[in-house]
């Protein structure tokens with residue numbers, strides 16, 4: 521049939537499995553093992569459904585203002601979306617139209633090439649070095665834009681702020697997006713640089729550090745010009761993306777800084793403990809600054825460990841892809857969940 525010739529064909533992003541089964545130890549999509557701040561549950565319990573009769577606030581002002589205050593920015597520098605995936609997709613559509621290839625690492629968040637393909641944006645992947653670090657020179661050539669996750673996923677590797685700034689400074693003719701999905705777990709945000717670089721867009725999410733993956737909230741921070749262009753595209757596409765319950769729940773999460781800090785510290789402590797245990801069992805890995813560890817075993821096959829864990833109802837992530845097939849990405853759960861993982865690995869690797 522000829523209509524099929526004119527379909528926009530894409531190979532979609534493959535997300536980690538979301539098993540129906542409640543007794544799976546789920547360490548495969550970097551969710552937070554703790555509940556969101558108690559204020560979020562309160563907002564949801566007390567939500568007045570009468571509000572749903574009307575369209576929501578187009579500008580999601582309650583959430584934008586809460587985020588702006590939290591980061592010490594003017595509200596004109598904040599854009600919110602339905603998860604950072606929405607924000608990133610909107611940013612690709614808005615900013616990468618020069619026809620020149622955009623640049624991102626060969627090993628990174630696997631949605632970047634999907635959006636590039638979807639929007640027909642040419643791209644060139646830049647190989648990370650053997651330690652999974654970016655090579656700065658790769659980002660100093662002519663390009664149509666740059667996207668870097670920092671810390672990177674699925675490697676967990678952090679790029680120094682000074683290196684990022686050099687890349688941003690050398691690329692002021694294009695938009696540079698820094699995806700900080702994991703920055704709260706020990707990275708350093710480059711949000712302070714948005715005052716100096718009009719072309720820098722910093723993207724964060726509520727899905728990992730704020731334990732709200734199911735609520736779908738992400739945001740970008742950048743110069744008022746970048747934010748205006750993003751809003752222009754958003755309002756040309758679908759204006760009412762943030763519903764009032766989400767807006768109120770997001771603002772409640774931002775309001776509870778003590779809870780946020782306390783639970784980040786818990787995940788980080790569990791991560792450091794898990795690193796020691798994995799090292800003891802013969803795993804090798806970089807210095808993860810995220811809520812996951814990307815680890816290879818010195819002798820055992822990652823695929824076999826992955827399958828054995830799965831049979832044991834412990835889900836982690838494994839990609840059968842060049843350069844990373846020897847690795848498992850293990851999200852940080854509660855101490856009890858990590859104990860179960862370690863106990864199983866201990867017994868499995870002894871065989």
Ligand SMILES: *Cc1c(COP(=O)(O)O)cnc(C)c1O
Pocket residue numbers: 602603604605606629669673699701724725726727733736737738
């Ligand atoms: C999880 C993740 C996102 C997307 O998260 P949302 O749930 O859409 O906010 C974006 N980038 C990276 C690197 C991620 O790991």
